Amino acid sequence: MEMVIKKDCFAKAVSDVCRAISFKSSMPVLTGIKLVVIENGLVIVGSNSDIFIEKTIPSFADGVKVLDIIETGSVVISAKYLSEIVKKLSGDIRLRVKNESSVTLASDDVVVNFNGFHAEEYPHLPNMMGADYCKVGWLDLVEMIKQTVFAASANDYHPVLSGVCMTFREKYLSIAATNSHRLAFKKIPLVCEINNNVIVPSKTLHELIKLLNNETEDIHIFITENHIGFKANNVSLFSRLIGGIYPNIDGLLSQQCKTSITLNKNRFLKGIDRACLFASEWKNNNVHIEMQGGIELIISSAATEVGKIRETQPVLKVDGDPEFKITLNGDFLVSALKVIKEDNVIMYFNGHMRPVLIEPVGNSSYYYLISPVRSN
Amino acid sequence: MEMVIKKDCFAKAVSDVCRAISFKSSMPVLTGIKLVVIENGLVIVGSNSDIFIEKTIPSFADGVKVLDIIETGSVVISAKYLSEIVKKLSGDIRLRVKNESSVTLASDDVVVNFNGFHAEEYPHLPNMMGADYCKVGWLDLVEMIKQTVFAASANDYHPVLSGVCMTFREKYLSIAATNSHRLAFKKIPLVCEINNNVIVPSKTLHELIKLLNNETEDIHIFITENHIGFKANNVSLFSRLIGGIYPNIDGLLSQQCKTSITLNKNRFLKGIDRACLFASEWKNNNVHIEMQGGIELIISSAATEVGKIRETQPVLKVDGDPEFKITLNGDFLVSALKVIKEDNVIMYFNGHMRPVLIEPVGNSSYYYLISPVRSN
Incomplete structure (x- = not known):
C-alpha cells in the first residue's frame, strides 16, 4: 500500500x-x-x-x-x-x-x-445490505436530536432510558427521550419506508451531530435488527442499538388542564436560570413557581445559608385557574427552554403533583413534560 | 450602606x-x-x-x-x-x-x-506603609514573567523552587525560576530604589498577568519583609512571599563551550514538538538531538510499541566541535522555545552530561539552561 x-x-x-x-x-x-x-x-x-x-x-x-x-x-x-x-x-x-x-x-x-x-x-462494519432505509433532511434531523437527546438518562441504571426512541412510520419520524422525570418529544412529517421503532444510544446521536456539523445535504438512515446507520456524502456512522422495550409514552399527555399560561420564552429562561443558582445545593434544583391572581408569575428559590432570590414576570395570557403553586427541577426547565426556538411558550398545569407540559407557541411538533418535585 | x-x-x-x-x-x-x-x-x-x-x-x-x-x-x-x-x-x-x-x-x-x-x-490587607518600591513598565513586566515563571517547580516539595526569585538592584530587575532541572533567567534595566531579592509564589505572578491583562500603564511594586504588592490604576494585588534562601545561580553559566549552533527558532520548536509526541511515554520526555559533520541537526524519539520519529533540520551556523549527541527533556525545550520571540536561537553544548544553554540571537537579556537526561 x-x-x-x-x-x-x-x-x-x-x-x-x-x-x-x-x-x-x-x-x-x-x-x-x-x-x-x-x-x-x-x-x-x-x-x-x-x-x-x-x-x-x-x-x-x-x-x-x-x-x-x-x-x-x-x-x-x-x-x-x-x-x-x-x-x-x-x-x-x-x-x-x-x-x-x-x-x-x-x-x-x-x-x-x-x-x-x-x-x-479489525472488526467488520455492521452489514447494512438489504436494510430498510429512509432519507431525512440534515437540518431537520439535527434539530430533532438537539431538542430531545438531552432529556435521556445520563446513567446506565436503565439502559433503555440512556437511549432515545426513534419511531419510523409511513408518514412521520419521531424522537422521544426521557429519564423518567422529564420527557422531550419531537415529530416531523417524513415519507418513510421503515415501519419500526428503535432505541439509539444518546452518545451515537451526540457524535453524529458533531461529525456532520458542516453537512447540509440529506442523510440516509438504515436500520437492521441490531444496528442503525447514518450515511451522508463520504461519511457514515454505524451504531449498535439498545435492546429492550421503550416505555409507552402515548398515555402521558393528559386531556385535562387546570391552568395554562403563556410566557415570553427568553425572559422565563433567564428567570429560571437565575433561580437555579440559589437552587443548586438541592438534589432536584428546587425552583418554586407561583401565580396569584393571574397577572404575574413569581419565581423563587433559596439556598440554606447564603440567601434567596425572588422575581416577578408578566404573564402574556392565562386560561383556567389563576392561582397555582408548584416546585420544579430548575435545570430540567432550563435545558428544555434552551432548545425551544420560538418566542413564546405555553405551560399547562394540572395541580402541584401532576406533570407540567411545555409547548412552543405555534409549533405543535414539540412538547416537553416535567414532573414536579415534592417540596416542603 | x-x-x-x-x-x-x-x-x-x-x-x-x-x-x-x-x-x-x-x-x-x-x-x-x-x-x-x-x-x-x-x-x-x-x-x-x-x-x-x-x-x-x-x-x-x-x-x-x-x-x-x-x-x-x-x-x-x-x-x-x-x-x-x-x-x-x-x-x-x-x-x-x-x-x-x-x-x-x-x-x-x-x-x-x-x-x-x-x-x-475580614482579614486586613498587608500593610505597605513605608515599603520600598519601584516602578516598572507593564509590558516589560509581563514579558519577564511569561519568559520565566513556567520554569519554576510545579510541586511544593521544595517550597523555594515553587516560586521565582525577583532581584531588585540599583540599575536592574531580574527574575530567575528553576525546578533544578532547568532554569529560566531574564534581566531588564530599571532605575530602582529597592535593593533586595525576594521569592514570589508562581501562582501570584500567574494571577497578576491575568488580572492586569488590559492595563498598559506602569506598575508600582512594593516590598516589605513578608509581602509584595503590585499596584496599577484602581487595582492592586498583594501576596505573601516565600521564606528561605533561593539557590545561587551565578555559578551555573559555564565559561567554556565545546559546540555552539544557531537554529531557526520556529522550525526547531516544531521539530521538538513533533518528537515530544513519541517521547510522551517517558518520564523525562526523552528527545535525542544529534549532529554529524556540522551540517544537519537530527531530532529523534521513540515510543516502545507504537513507533519512532526522526527528522533533519538545517543548522544556520556552527562553532566548535561539529559532532555531538545529547538527550534532553523535550517538554522543557518546547516551553522555553515558545516564550522566545526572536527568529533564531543559539544553543551551547558542553558534552552530553553537561547543561545546555539556550539564548535568543541578538538578545542577551534572556537565557535558559536545561540539564540533559541520562539515556541508554
Whole structure:
C-alpha cells in the first residue's frame, strides 16, 4: 500500500473518525485507525466496537487532486499518534506500508515509522445490505436530536432510558427521550419506508451531530435488527442499538388542564436560570413557581445559608385557574427552554403533583413534560 | 450602606477580585467578597489569605457616572453567588445593607437577599506603609514573567523552587525560576530604589498577568519583609512571599563551550514538538538531538510499541566541535522555545552530561539552561 495525500484533507478525516475511538480500548486493534487504499480512494475507519465511523476520501475533491494512489492495500495504525502527528506536519504526506510492522509516513524532512496492526484483525462494519432505509433532511434531523437527546438518562441504571426512541412510520419520524422525570418529544412529517421503532444510544446521536456539523445535504438512515446507520456524502456512522422495550409514552399527555399560561420564552429562561443558582445545593434544583391572581408569575428559590432570590414576570395570557403553586427541577426547565426556538411558550398545569407540559407557541411538533418535585 | 451601580462595571470588578478567592476556603469569611462603600467610590476585596486583590470603582469612569453612593458602609457576601448572579442580571444594581444578615440586591424585578458576614471579620490587607518600591513598565513586566515563571517547580516539595526569585538592584530587575532541572533567567534595566531579592509564589505572578491583562500603564511594586504588592490604576494585588534562601545561580553559566549552533527558532520548536509526541511515554520526555559533520541537526524519539520519529533540520551556523549527541527533556525545550520571540536561537553544548544553554540571537537579556537526561 502506498499513497501521497494532502495534509489538511488527511488530518480532517483522521480527526473525524477518531471521534468513534476510545484510546484506552482493551482491544489493542481498536486503539488504531484502519486505512484502506482502494482503486479510486482512501477509506478510513475508527470504532469503539459500539460505534463505527467510516470516511472516504476520493482522489479528487472539488476538482483538485488531493490523493495520489500508488498501490492499494490496508493497515491499522495507532489513532492517537497518527492524529497528533498529522496535525503537526505541514507538507504532503506519503504513507507506505511494506507490511503491518513496517509503516512509513514521510513529510518534508520528517520520517515516522509505525508498528501497525494487520487490517484483517479489525472488526467488520455492521452489514447494512438489504436494510430498510429512509432519507431525512440534515437540518431537520439535527434539530430533532438537539431538542430531545438531552432529556435521556445520563446513567446506565436503565439502559433503555440512556437511549432515545426513534419511531419510523409511513408518514412521520419521531424522537422521544426521557429519564423518567422529564420527557422531550419531537415529530416531523417524513415519507418513510421503515415501519419500526428503535432505541439509539444518546452518545451515537451526540457524535453524529458533531461529525456532520458542516453537512447540509440529506442523510440516509438504515436500520437492521441490531444496528442503525447514518450515511451522508463520504461519511457514515454505524451504531449498535439498545435492546429492550421503550416505555409507552402515548398515555402521558393528559386531556385535562387546570391552568395554562403563556410566557415570553427568553425572559422565563433567564428567570429560571437565575433561580437555579440559589437552587443548586438541592438534589432536584428546587425552583418554586407561583401565580396569584393571574397577572404575574413569581419565581423563587433559596439556598440554606447564603440567601434567596425572588422575581416577578408578566404573564402574556392565562386560561383556567389563576392561582397555582408548584416546585420544579430548575435545570430540567432550563435545558428544555434552551432548545425551544420560538418566542413564546405555553405551560399547562394540572395541580402541584401532576406533570407540567411545555409547548412552543405555534409549533405543535414539540412538547416537553416535567414532573414536579415534592417540596416542603 | 447603600449604592446603585452599573451592572457591567460591577460584574467585571467582582469577577476580577474572585481570582484571589478559594470558594472552598476553610475560613467562611474568605469565601466572601468584601464590599466597602466610601465617600467617593466602592472598594472590593477578595483573598485566599495568601493573595489579596483589591479593586476600586470611582463614581465616574471615563466621564460617565457608574456608581451612585447613597450611604457608606461595608459588608462581606458570598463570592460565588454574588459573581454568578451579577452576570445574570441586566439592569442597574441597587445594593442595600441594613446589617450583615440583611443584604438586599435588586435589579429590575429581581430581588436577592444575602446572609452576609460582618466586614470586621475580614482579614486586613498587608500593610505597605513605608515599603520600598519601584516602578516598572507593564509590558516589560509581563514579558519577564511569561519568559520565566513556567520554569519554576510545579510541586511544593521544595517550597523555594515553587516560586521565582525577583532581584531588585540599583540599575536592574531580574527574575530567575528553576525546578533544578532547568532554569529560566531574564534581566531588564530599571532605575530602582529597592535593593533586595525576594521569592514570589508562581501562582501570584500567574494571577497578576491575568488580572492586569488590559492595563498598559506602569506598575508600582512594593516590598516589605513578608509581602509584595503590585499596584496599577484602581487595582492592586498583594501576596505573601516565600521564606528561605533561593539557590545561587551565578555559578551555573559555564565559561567554556565545546559546540555552539544557531537554529531557526520556529522550525526547531516544531521539530521538538513533533518528537515530544513519541517521547510522551517517558518520564523525562526523552528527545535525542544529534549532529554529524556540522551540517544537519537530527531530532529523534521513540515510543516502545507504537513507533519512532526522526527528522533533519538545517543548522544556520556552527562553532566548535561539529559532532555531538545529547538527550534532553523535550517538554522543557518546547516551553522555553515558545516564550522566545526572536527568529533564531543559539544553543551551547558542553558534552552530553553537561547543561545546555539556550539564548535568543541578538538578545542577551534572556537565557535558559536545561540539564540533559541520562539515556541508554
